[in-house]
Amino acid sequence: MREDSGLVGSLIRIVVEWGRTIVEAAALFLLASAIFGRFEIHQVSMEPNLHEGQRVIVSKLDHYWPSWLSLEKAQAAAGIELEVPARPFAPRRGQMVVFYERGRPGADSLVKRVVATPGETVLIRNGAVNVDGGPIAEMYVSSRTTCEGYCGPLTLGPDEYYVLGDNRPNSRDSRFFGPITSDQIVGQVIVRYWPLSELTLFQ
Numbered sequence: 001m002r003e004d005s006g007l008v009g010s011l012i013r014i015v016v017e018w019g020r021t022i023v024e025a026a027a028l029f030l031l032a033s034a035i036f037g038r039f040e041i042h043q044v045s046m047e048p049n050l051h052e053g054q055r056v057i058v059s060k061l062d063h064y065w066p067s068w069l070s071l072e073k074a075q076a077a078a079g080i081e082l083e084v085p086a087r088p089f090a091p092r093r094g095q096m097v098v099f100y101e102r103g104r105p106g107a108d109s110l111v112k113r114v115v116a117t118p119g120e121t122v123l124i125r126n127g128a129v130n131v132d133g134g135p136i137a138e139m140y141v142s143s144r145t146t147c148e149g150y151c152g153p154l155t156l157g158p159d160e161y162y163v164l165g166d167n168r169p170n171s172r173d174s175r176f177f178g179p180i181t182s183d184q185i186v187g188q189v190i191v192r193y194w195p196l197s198e199l200t201l202f203q
Contacts, residue, residue, distance in 0.1 A: 035060055037187060039098050042108050045165030045172065046096070049140055050111060055194035058098045058187035061089040090182070091161060093117055093136070096189040096202065099163070099180055101172075109186060112163035112173050113140065122162045123152035124175065129164070140166050150178045161185070 041054045050056070091097050091114045098109050115138075116122040116131050123130040127144030130136070130152075145168050156162060160179035165171025174180065192200040 037098070038193075039109060039111070039186075041111060043110065043165075044170055045167050046111050046113070047167045047170075048142070049166050050096070050189075050192065054192055054198070056098075056111070056189045057191040057193055059089070059190045060187040062091070062182070062185075062187070089188075091117065091185065091188055093131070094203075097161070097163065098186040098189060099184045100186070101177060102180070102184055110172075111189065112165050112171070114161050115164050116156055116162035118156050118158050118160055120162075121153050121155040123154070125151070141168060143168050147175045149175045151175065154179070157181075159183075 037058045037060060039056055039058060041050050041052055041056065044052060093114050093116065096111055096113050098111050100109055101107055115129050115136065120131050121133070124145055124147040127146065128135045129138065129145050145164070154162070156179055159181045161181070162174045162179050164173045164175065190202055192198060192202070
C-alpha cells in the first residue's frame with residue numbers, strides 16, 4: 001500500500017508540474033501576442049527597404065504605457081532632470097510604423113516611416129522634407145519628395161504623427177490623408193523575420 005501511495009503521489013506531482021508548465025506557457029504566449037504582432041507587407045510604398053511578401057514584427061508597448069505614469073512628473077517630484085520622454089515607447093522620427101488609415105474600414109494595414117512627431121512643424125518644399133525649419137536627413141530614400149496635398153507648414157498636435165513611404169513616388173501617406181494619431185497606430189516595426197535571409201533588427 002505504501003508503494004502504491006508513493007506512486008500515486010509521484011503521478012500527482014508530475015501532473016501538477018505539467019499543468020503549471022502549460023499554464024505558464026499559455027500566459028507567456030498571450031502576453032507576447034498582446035505586446036507583439038506579426039504583419040505581412042502588401043504594398044510597394046516602402047521599397048527598397050521593405051518589399052511585398054516580407055513579414056515583420058511590430059511592438060505595441062506604447063499602447064500599454066499608462067497615461068497617468070508620467071516620468072516628467074516623477075523626475076520633478078524627485079528633483080532630478082533627465083532627458084526621458086513621458087512615453088518612452090512612443091514612435092520616433094525615422095521609425096517605421098504599422099497603422100490603419102482612418103475612414104477606410106476593412107482596408108489593409110499600412111507601413112510608413114515617421115518623419116515628424118507631436119509638436120513639430122513639417123514642410124515639404126523643393127523636393128525635401130523640412131521639420132522645424134530645417135531639412136531632415138533621409139538615408140532611406142533615393143528620390144525627391146513631391147507633394148500636392150498636406151504639404152505644410154503643418155504643426156502637429158500633441159497626438160499626431162506625419163508619416164511617409166520610402167518609395168515616395170508610389171506611396172499613399174500623410175501627403176494625401178494628413179497626419180495620423182496614436183490610436184491608428186498598431187505599433188513600431190522592430191524586426192523583419194521573413195525571408196530569413198534578410199532577417200533585420202530595426203531601431
